[in-house]
Amino acid sequence: MHQAADGGLARVRLPGGVLRATQLEVLRKASGELGDGRLELTSRANVQIRGLDADGPRELSDRLFTAGLLPSIAHERVRNILASPLSGLDPIGRYDVLPVAAALDRHLCERPGLAGLPGRFMFALDDGRGDLASVQADVFVRAVDHRDALLSVGTRAARVPWDDVVELMLAAAEAFLAERQQEWRIAELEDGERRILDRLGLQATEDRPTAGTTIAAGPHGDALVAAVPLGSLSQQQAAMLTQVADEIRITPWRSVVIPTGRGAQPELERAGLVTTPDSLWNGVSACAGRPGCGKALADVRADAVRLLPGMPRDGRRVHWSGCERRCGRPTGEFVDVMAIGNGYLVDGERM
Numbered sequence: 001m002h003q004a005a006d007g008g009l010a011r012v013r014l015p016g017g018v019l020r021a022t023q024l025e026v027l028r029k030a031s032g033e034l035g036d037g038r039l040e041l042t043s044r045a046n047v048q049i050r051g052l053d054a055d056g057p058r059e060l061s062d063r064l065f066t067a068g069l070l071p072s073i074a075h076e077r078v079r080n081i082l083a084s085p086l087s088g089l090d091p092i093g094r095y096d097v098l099p100v101a102a103a104l105d106r107h108l109c110e111r112p113g114l115a116g117l118p119g120r121f122m123f124a125l126d127d128g129r130g131d132l133a134s135v136q137a138d139v140f141v142r143a144v145d146h147r148d149a150l151l152s153v154g155t156r157a158a159r160v161p162w163d164d165v166v167e168l169m170l171a172a173a174e175a176f177l178a179e180r181q182q183e184w185r186i187a188e189l190e191d192g193e194r195r196i197l198d199r200l201g202l203q204a205t206e207d208r209p210t211a212g213t214t215i216a217a218g219p220h221g222d223a224l225v226a227a228v229p230l231g232s233l234s235q236q237q238a239a240m241l242t243q244v245a246d247e248i249r250i251t252p253w254r255s256v257v258i259p260t261g262r263g264a265q266p267e268l269e270r271a272g273l274v275t276t277p278d279s280l281w282n283g284v285s286a287c288a289g290r291p292g293c294g295k296a297l298a299d300v301r302a303d304a305v306r307l308l309p310g311m312p313r314d315g316r317r318v319h320w321s322g323c324e325r326r327c328g329r330p331t332g333e334f335v336d337v338m339a340i341g342n343g344y345l346v347d348g349e350r351m
């Protein structure tokens with residue numbers, strides 16, 4: 001929980017982005033009854049509820065615990081696990097990493113010492129398609145095939161068997177805790193890559209793979225990827241998602257994967273979700289802005305709705321920020337739209 005300008009802000013971590021329909025319904029109702037009614041999707045594939053009053057956090061915690069969304073209070077800040085959201089749903093991925101993400105989360109919560117990881121520390125599991133290639137994870141695993149994966153804690157990678165992956169990811173986190181002083185991330189630790197691989201007894205033999213791909217809105221086999229404009233789900237949109245699938249997956253790109261959702265494309269589109277790759281709202285994100293954030297110089301979400309149709313696009317993602325902190329900005333290249341109090345800068349130029 002954090003205190004924001006518009007009340008309490010709760011971030012609910014979802015390892016692998018997986019959310020059962022029953023859990024989504026708990027979040028939807030909690031937001032409607034305790035918060036501002038909306039569910040915000042984050043760049044770490046989590047969900048946020050805003051506008052909680054003084055009694056909100058306690059009541060929300062009880063509901064999350066009952067729904068299985070708060071398995072360990074001590075570990076809550078460190079359950080930062082991204083996984084390729086289409087994993088197991090199409091033939092492009094080389095290995096289904098979502099069960100690995102679930103096992104990693106379970107074992108993470110079983111180790112009391114790992115509750116001491118910094119909250120920014122991130123694990124990522126790419127199923128081989130490269131959709132998480134640009135994510136700045138501390139411990140990054142990418143599938144090679146059904147037997148092996150590449151594990152990296154820096155720019156180089158070691159080939160390891162899948163049977164060892166969970167243990168090695170946790171061991172890398174423990175090695176970081178043993179080596180760190182004030183550092184928040186492995187990248188900040190001097191010679192961190194070598195020190196951690198040495199503790200793991202691993203030898204990096206190849207470069208970390210950096211070739212990437214993006215997941216466009218639209219059908220992917222039986223699955224449907226629906227982008228959520230500005231990452232903000234309304235009560236009606238969330239309710240619809242609970243009705244069209246038993247489970248959804250939140251992506252780090254403010255969209256949702258509905259594993260069997262292809263047939264629901266027209267009704268989701270009518271509800272305001274984006275299910276085609278040519279929509280104006282694809283690849284557009286914004287920070288909270290006014291009134292949610294006390295630092296904001298503008299209501300960036302309202303301004304994005306008003307100004308986006310007239311803006312030229314060049315294929316890059318677009319991120320709107322209410323100040324120079326640029327919270328929630330995407331990784332990789334993006335068009336930087338930043339409020340300056342009396343207008344906006346776009347990539348440093350006055351709009």
Ligand code: SF4
Binds near residue numbers: 287293297
């Ligand atoms: S970028 Fe600035 S205005 Fe936006 S949420 Fe972060 S601190 Fe607030």
